[in-house]
Amino acid sequence: MKPLLNIENLSINYMTNKKDFNIVKDVNIKIDERMKYGIVGESGSGKSLTSLAIMNLLPEVLKIQEGSIELNTDSTKDLANISKKEMRKVRGREISMIFQEPMTALDPLYTIEYQLLEVLKIHKTYSKKEMYKIGVDMLKKVGIARPDQVMKDYPHQLSGGMRQRVMIAMALICQPKLLIADEPTTALDVTIQAQILDLMNELSDLHNTAILMITHDLGVILETCERVAVMYAGQIVEESTVEKIFEEPAHPYTKGLLSSIRSLGNKSEELYSIPGNVPTPDQYQELGCRFATRCPYAMDQCFNQEPLMYQVQDDHLSKCWLHVEEGRANERSSERTRS
Amino acid sequence: MREVQNVLEVKNLKKHFPIKGGVLKRTQGYVKAVDDISFAVKENETFSLVGESGCGKSTTGRAILRLHEPTEGEVLFKGDNLLDVGKRSFRLMRKDMQLIFQDPFSSLNPRMTVKKLLMEPLLTHKLATKKEAEQKAANMIEKVGLSKEQLDCYPHEFSGGQRQRISIARALIVNPKLVILDEAVSALDVSIQSQILNLLIKLQQEFHLTYIFISHDLNVVKHLSDRVGVMYLGQMMELATTDKLYENPLHPYTQALLSAIPSIDPKEKKERVILQGDVPDPSDPPTGCPFQLRCPMAHERCAEEKPRFIEKEEDHWVACHLYEE
Structure with a gap:
């Protein structure tokens, strides 16, 4: 069976008259139906740009340079190469998206009713009464206690958690096949975050919706996803199931990231930290690995040749030269048994 | 003896912000942002809220x-009540207490070089001559892990982490006793x-x-x-040593x-306690215990009576009716 969403060799460039540099490079992601897929990375890693590319919402200066984004629903479409009119039919109906900041994503001048039902008005042919009923049902499903009242409210009358619930209701009201959630809980408090993640899991099971979760928080990934891609400086550096990434991380960046979070619990130790700073796109190396300057294992090769994606185990990819070199690879596995 | 160890003591601190409304901008109510909290901070420790x-x-x-004038209460810094001190002499005391903010992008003046940013507090407090200040700035910047060559750069030339290093250097250059870090690493x-x-x-x-x-x-x-002190709706719910709080949370x-x-x-895979609902509106808090509307253990008494803040075991304080005798 074809995957629901198949991104192949996606590269995005920043292009103006003066400058032209690569930001996202060679992203490959396959999401099956009903799958919960996560992309994790720090700010500037290109995770949000990848999701915007799927929705055809990239800002003017950013262009898809290469690659395809294939969406297989009733028909097969390449979203990297689609007319605006066609795309409008996809957004909200087949793929929908929720954003980090629900206050800026909702229009302050319209009631929740208007904004919630707008999606239905565009994509479906229901009568007004039917639409209202579907809207109220949807609000109930996202755990809003007084749906009739909330329909009449304006966004500013709702709390952050409620707004995010409304956003989820809006995103799921047409029962899309894929829900892209871009840092959906970053602006929320932990107790509300727990509620929202719980709700998203529950609803995606109920409606058979696949989720693409974009976040910087590995905890959120573990909580919601089955598979995960780790992004660094515009590239996927490691990709596997969540269990494998957490238990046997292969790429030095993933390892560093996990160690720095895990040592947080340990008070006596000095925190593990990855030295240096996240590079900005104009600092990306033309040749070699983009993580090399911060990598504790970096070799000469890492600075002049871009690493390939290696299959380190079944179903586990890592983009690092360490996996070829026999000696190093063994050293790492012995390290793993020691810990 | 205990008094000597405490660098800072906060007693019954309250900060109520008036809500003004109507044509005449009359005060219609108060948001009790901080409502009667007390705690002490010992020398050399890290106390978290x-x-x-x-x-x-x-x-x-x-x-x-x-920076927000408290409505009521006492703040004792090494025994002196900060709230009794006049504005001018308070300004002198402030060099002993520094604040580091969350957003290193907005807390550094973009038109000043790092050197100027670091020298400014020394010169304002008249702690050094210009030459000495320059020397101190150079020393301080190395202490926070940047190099002297970067002294002539402007804030926009640095990344978020580096800017936070500059904010830290700027706070510490006047040799404070107490540093308040307000979400200092949250944006990183x-x-x-x-x-x-x-x-x-x-x-x-x-x-x-x-x-x-x-x-x-x-x-x-x-x-x-x-x-660690845990706050909810302007009140302290629990206060304990870190180990006790994380291993045996009472509230x-x-x-x-x-x-x-x-x-x-x-x-x-842990047992989740998922709370219902949102934090209530602070201008209209529930009666009794502020947490009672969302509390899975709430009973009648919680709505009627505000729980007292009691020391349940050594160094472990809690405000909850479950633990009152």
């Missing part, structure tokens, strides 16, 4: 420094966050600093703090808060 947004943790930090990426935390710990030992660390990130707080709110942190260990 945690809670969700709107719980009053930042307001507490600012009220201590009188994970890999940078741990660098800054290590730096903060190193500098604390080197300069014998006392930290008040305000944060919503319970993992970071656990790593850094000696004692139902603390329990829920701790269980809500997404786990990073795939083997650890």
Whole structure:
């Protein structure tokens, strides 16, 4: 069976008259139906740009340079190469998206009713009464206690958690096949975050919706996803199931990231930290690995040749030269048994 | 003897913001951002305040420094009540208490070089001549892990983590006793966050600093703090040493808060306490215990009577009817 969403060799460039540099490079992601897929990375890693590319919402200066984004629903479409009119039919109906900041994503001048039902008005042919009923049902499903009242409210009358619930209701009201959630809980408090993640899991099971979760928080990934891609400086550096990434991380960046979070619990130790700073796109190396300057294992090769994606185990990819070199690879596995 | 050890003592601190409305801008009510909280901070320790947004943790930090003039209460700094001191002499005292903000992008003046930024506090407090200040700035910048060559750069030339290093250098250059860190690492990426935390710990030992660390990130707080206070709707719900709080949280709110942190260990599947509802409107808080509307253990008494803040066991305070005799 074809995957629901198949991104192949996606590269995005920043292009103006003066400058032209690569930001996202060679992203490959396959999401099956009903799958919960996560992309994790720090700010500037290109995770949000990848999701915007799927929705055809990239800002003017950013262009898809290469690659395809294939969406297989009733028909097969390449979203990297689609007319605006066609795309409008996809957004909200087949793929929908929720954003980090629900206050800026909702229009302050319209009631929740208007904004919630707008999606239905565009994509479906229901009568007004039917639409209202579907809207109220949807609000109930996202755990809003007084749906009739909330329909009449304006966004500013709702709390952050409620707004995010409304956003989820809006995103799921047409029962899309894929829900892209871009840092959906970053602006929320932990107790509300727990509620929202719980709700998203529950609803995606109920409606058979696949989720693409974009976040910087590995905890959120573990909580919601089955598979995960780790992004660094515009590239996927490691990709596997969540269990494998957490238990046997292969790429030095993933390892560093996990160690720095895990040592947080340990008070006596000095925190593990990855030295240096996240590079900005104009600092990306033309040749070699983009993580090399911060990598504790970096070799000469890492600075002049871009690493390939290696299959380190079944179903586990890592983009690092360490996996070829026999000696190093063994050293790492012995390290793993020691810990 | 105990008084001597405490660098800072906060007693019954209140900060109420008036809500003005109508044509005449009359006061219609109050938001009780901080409502009667007390705690003491010992020398050389890290005391953390945690809670969700709107719980009053930042307001507490600012009220201590009188950036928000407290409504009521006492703030004793090494025995002197800061709230009795006149504005002018308070300004002199302020060099002993520094504040580091969350957003290193907005807290540094973009038109000043790093050197000027670092020299400014020394010159304002007349602690050094220009030449000495220049020397001190050069020393300080190396202490925070940047190089002397970067003294002539402007803030926009630095990344977020580096800017936070500059903010730290700027706060520490006047040799303060107490540093209040308001969400100081929240805006940083994970890999940078741990660098800054290590730096903060190193500098604390080197300069014998006392930290008040305000944060919503319970993992970071656990790593850094000696004692932790949990706030909810302007009130202190629980206060204990870090180990006691994380291993044996007493208050139902603390329990829920701790269980809500997404786990990073795939083997650890924890029992979740998922709280219903949102934090109530602080201008119209519930009667009795502020947490009673969301509390899974609430009973009748919680709506009627505000629980007292009691010391349940040594160094472990809690405000909950479950633990009152």
